[in-house]
Amino acid sequence: MSSFDSLIVDVNDVFWTYLLIPLVVVAGLYFTIRSKAVQLRLFPEMLRVLKDPAPAGRDGRKAVSSFGAFTISAAARVGTGNIAGVATAITLGGAGAVFWMWAMALVGAASAFVESVLAQLYKVRGADGEFRGGPAYYMRKGLGKPWLGALFAVVITVTFGFVFNAVQSNTITAVAGGSLGAADSDWFAPVCGLVVAGLLGLVVFGGVRRIASVTQLLVPVMAVCYLLLGIAVVVLNVEDVPRVLADIVGGAFGVREVAGGAVGAAIQHGIRRGMFSNEAGLGSAPNAAATADVTHPVKQGLVQSLGVFFDTLLICSMTAFIILTTNPELSGRQGADLTQTALTTTLGGWAGHALTAIVFMLCFSTLIGNYYYGESNIRFMTRRAWILPSYRVLVLVTVVLGALGSVSVVWNLADVFMGVMALVNLLSILPLSAVALRLLDDYLAQxxxxxxxxxxxxxxxxxxGTSECWDREGAREDARV
Incomplete structure (x- = not known):
């Protein structure tokens, strides 16, 4: 099994390093130039539209708001990668990797804008009155390639609905077991898996509106708690902040490096970790973007661009400063253990337990977001009434199984699936970006x-192939600001 795992890692490294990373960077730069840096010049507008209230749905219940869709995507974006992944990137690529994470977020936010505008334009309304959409839908309606949409739907459902959720469940079990001193107990893993699956079932069987209501509560709470811990660490080590900033910039360009390969490592790990963290251009967040009931597709494009900044420039940066202000030698530990050690070094043992609670919220919110990506694409593939409940049950079974054992092979295999998903999505939004830019011009004119x-x-x-959701009879009246 170890040799198979190594083969997957080797294939994955070649695929991402020589094909996908260059494509993501080039696409992000292209969208940035064509949109005149929409992700930067319209930042105040992002904050304005985030506050748009949700109208009442056709059934009288409150629809999903811009903020609700933002939190669904943030629930999937903000996960253990923001804690463990950033630590690994710094360990392997040095402090300079953080700079390239920031650069990836600034460029990738333009890709997030384009794909989310397209998801809104080509969304559909289900029989339950809820909106759904995403790459599979704009591949079918915008590109006129339903077979490509079906391929994408299968890949994202397997990757997010099953494999990534198994990993998140395993992470919850490992962290909780370590914190409670029950990691070696035979009973703990199955009990923890059943508890997590039970909690997830209460959410996912309530539909997208319940998902949005839960994530609207969970995402702000976990973000605020983690940021408060991080701010406390930075304040107590404030004298080290100038050195940290100098290390980040210097490491990014090799100013402080002796070996030339160190710069390449910083770029590779920073860009790759940035992509995995904020998911810009990967085709996952548009599934959440399509759920929002907004008056113009561009509004949700702006909100999802803000989501990229929230994930990388805020949450990932806080992890970086926690580590770099307390453990600049980066020695002895890796992943989440490195972050936890940095916290306990400054704040004491209680901070490690606090991080365990935060990791639980991170993983559980990611379970919810990952599940919904699969649901949206299940609905794309079939309308048979029994399929969706069966999918929900299988996801819950996967969560229990994920808690029981090691998932290193499936995690590495998921990287390959995710890479294929990103490749298909990017090649689709490049020709459709002209549509998103026309919508941007219309929005700015109004x-x-x-x-x-x-x-x-x-x-x-x-x-x-525009959606019937945007026919005039379904639109709301123009409103003066």
């Missing part, structure tokens, strides 16, 4: 007229 922008299909005739 804002210049003092309007809260409202889109209907007749505003931009000739767009390929």
């Amino acid at each position: 804002r210049a007229d003092g309007l809260d922008p409202v889109f209907t299909n007749d505003r931009l005739p000739g767009l390929p």
